[in-house]
Each structure stands twice: as C-alpha cells, then as structure tokens.
Amino acid sequence: MPADIAPAYAAAPTRPGPALARLVLAEARLLLREPVALFWGLAFPMALLAVLGIASSGPGSRLGGLPLVAVYEPILIAFVTVAFAIQGLPAVVAGYRERRILRRLATTPVGPVRVIAAQLAINLAVALVATAGILAIGRLAFGVALPGQPAGFLVTYVLAAAAMLGLGMLIAALAPTGRSAGVIGTMLFFPLMFFAGLWIPRATMPASLLRVSDFTPLGAAVQALQDSMRGAWPHPAGLAGLAGYAVVFTVAAARFFRWD
C-alpha cells in the first residue's frame, strides 16, 4: 500500500452535488438493476393490457357497457401501483434495516430518513410512469378515452398511492427482514388485487362480494378511477375511505418503524 496518503486525504476538487439528488439517482439505478421486479411491475401488466386490448375487439367482450380493456385499465393501474408500493418498497427498506445500511447512514450527516424518502420517490415515480404508459397505450392502440374527469382521476390516484405506500412502509416497519417483508407484501398483493377485480371485475362481482370490495383500498380505488375515466367525479365516500387508509397506514408505519 502506498505510504503517502496525503493526495487521497486532500479535499476533492469538485463537490459531488446535493446528497438527496445523489441518493435518488443511486436508488433509481438499483431499481433498474432488478429485472424480476421490473418484469412483474411493468412488463407483465403492460402485456396483460395488450392481450385484453386485442380480446376486446372480439364478440361478447363488453362488460357493463364498456370494452374489456377499458374495464381493466383502472385494475392494471392499481396493479402497477401496488406492485411497487407493497412488494418492492418494503423488501428494500426492511433489507436496509436488516443489513444495517440505515445504521451506517445514521452515522453520516445525511441520516437514514432521506434514503427512505428516495425510495418512496422512486417507487411512486415508476408507478406514475407505468400509469401514464397504460393510459397512453389504451388510448393509442385500443381507442380507450383518456379520463374524462382528470382532476378526479388525479385526486384518486394520489390518495390510492399514498395508501399503498403507507401500507408498504407499515410492512417495512413490522417485518424483521427484507425477505419476510417481500413475503408479507406478496401475501397481501393477491387479496388486494382480488378485491380490485383482477380475476372477477367489479361489474361481475356478486352483490355481497362487491360490498366487501367497496371497503378495501383497491376496490374503492378502482371504482373511483373508473368513475373518473367515464367523466364523473368519484363518489366522496370512496375517496374518504382511501384517505382514511392513507392516514391509518402512514401513522401506524411511523409509530412502529425501527431504525435498527
């Protein structure tokens, strides 16, 4: 090893830029290096959209007066959002705690809070891009109209994303390891998506099932997104329910989160 360390210990000629931006960039790079997460969260729902779009041109492919692809757009938007929020995010954050990465950050001037902020920002950004992609493909390839009530759509989306990111952070708070957080996320993904109508769209759900679906976060979200797509302002009860979930999950996550 060279004896003279003076050059290495001199101040760097240039500052590397603001820490939060560098953290977001680093976390974004790391996400792009996870092919399985990107396939499941992005490629799979896009492929599903394409299949449904092609199927919609066939006979008997309308549901509740809408083409199948239009029925499924809000469901797939819920899919991409929940995939990143409760499967990707908690596994990464709980893993950072388990492997004492948060603790290492706690010894630096930046601290561990900002890496969580970076994670939330990245996962929200990817879900937003995917949502925009679903709307664009639906419009351009299959002629599904863009949301007729854009403000209602946006409000619904923000509340739904907040509820799911809050739930993701609650999983990260309670799961002891990154792996267990991933398992919990996956176990919750299926019932959430079931009530969102992934297997049985809400239009074909029996009344009793629909009633339960109304009270689940993604059931309420899909209904409110569907209403906005048709040009109506979503029902306030649905939005209030989503807001309630967002508050409860976020407060519980903050209450139970451990840094080490």
Added chain:
Amino acid sequence: MAVIDVEHVHKQYGDKVAVDDVSLTVEEGEIFGVLGRNGAGKTTTVECIVGLRRPDRGLVRVLGMDPQRDGHELRQQVGVQLQESDLPDKLTVAEAIGLYASFYRTPADGRALLELLGLAGQRNTRYRRLSGGQKQRLSIALALIGRPRIAVLDELTTGLDPAARRGTWALIEDIRRQGVTILLVSHFMEEAERLCDRVAVIEAGRVVAIGSPAGLAGRLGGEQRIRFRPSGPLDGRLLADLPGVTSVTRAGDTVVVTGTADALMAVTSALAGRGIAAHELRVEQPSLEDAFVAVTGGGHPSTLN
C-alpha cells in the same frame, strides 16, 4: 487537547446494564483503543460517543460538541465504520464512494482514496461481488471520505487475512499522520498493541484499566518468563535463591524461570559462574494480552468473539 471526553456514562436497555460507568478522554491525534470482550459494553460506549445512542446518565463531548444536540455538525467531522454494516448488493464501489462523498461539505478525492485502499481495480464491481477484505476496506474508505477529524473504527480487521490486516494497520498509521484522531474498537490484542498509543479495557460496563499498551503489560501483565536448555546438569535451587526470581520449573530438559526484570541478569551471571551455557534462551515479556486477562479475569479475548 481532548477531542473526546466521556464522563460517567451509564446506559441500560430495560433491566440490562450495557454500560455501567465509563469515563475516558481521547487526545487529539492519538490512536485510542477500546478493548473488551463481546458484551463488555464497548460498542454501546462508542455508540454514545457518535450519537447513535443517548446515555441515561453522564456526559459526552466530542470536539466540544454534544452528540445528541449537535449531531448534524458532529457527523460532518466524525467518520464511523460500524461492524457488520452492509451496502446495497448491486451498488458499485465507485457509486458508493461518490454517493457518500456527496454527504459531506469537503469530501476527499474518492478516486485517490480507493487507490490508496487497493480498490482501484474494483471501481465498477458491485458490492455483492467483493471479497470480505474488499468490503471491509470499502467500509473504511466510506468512514474517511468526509475527511473527518476523528475516525471511529469498530473491529477494523475482523475477517481479514494476515497480509491485509498488516496493510490496514499501516494505513491507519498513515491516516493518523494526517492529524486524524482514531478511536479503535477491538478485541484483538495484537492489533491494539501494534497501533494504539493508549487503550481502555472495558469489562462489565466499566473501565478496568487505562494506559499505554506497554505500560499496562508491564504493570498488570505479571512477570517475565525466561526459558533455556542448560548445557550441563543444573541444580534448580541455585537459581531459585537468586534476587528477582520467583519460580523455577522444568519442562523436559528446558528450564523455565519466572521473575522480575532483574531476574535475567542474575540468571545469566549465575550460569556463567558455573560454566553452564543457556541454549535456546528465550525471554517472554508480559504482553497486553496478559494484562487483559489479568484485569478481566477471563479467557483470552481473541478466542471469545
């Protein structure tokens, strides 16, 4: 000037006392070792110093600052390498060093630092693909990237092979030459003996000995041992009565004499007077490890991790 001042710190988790009563001061520019067995309270002590834990009682001042109140400014000036602290698997070495450099006001040159630590060839290697030694060296680089005035290094060379260990020790001495104060947490006595100007031995949450490694060894390590094989028949009583000698034992044809520092001179003169040569003569000085065992009353520290 003391850069770290710890006075009567006490910390417990529930009923379990981690640190009972620890006081120590670290002077600017010295390499100070905190030694102790696992569970002795050394990590908690260091966590209080760097502000990761709030002591229940007592006072901590680092560079004149309160780690709890002035934590943000303190972390600009104190670099910390924690035990068993990872990085994301797919982050490359260059990305990690660039990221951590952005956390500090006046960071060091990351490229030169990686070169110094022998990681220049791994710049584009992902963390997961690094060897244990490379991970450890990257961890040290991250602790130094902010050009700290104090570097806290916890179990610096655990898991390194002997060559890498010696290289790391040389590096620590170089860093100290840049005026950096180093707080070294270790259970490895050879490391402390080689590097530290002063050490504090912590046992059951208290400082049981503090001083230079040689001073502690001499004061607490007990007597020196003289071993040799006499060239002719030797009556043990001849040596036992010499000044400074406390015991004479035989192991096969080897004679072992224990005693004070004066014993060696007395033994060699007595042998010369009888015309007996001392073959394979070895003198074993008490080591820091002997002192450690004496003050902690337990087994050898390097076998206890």
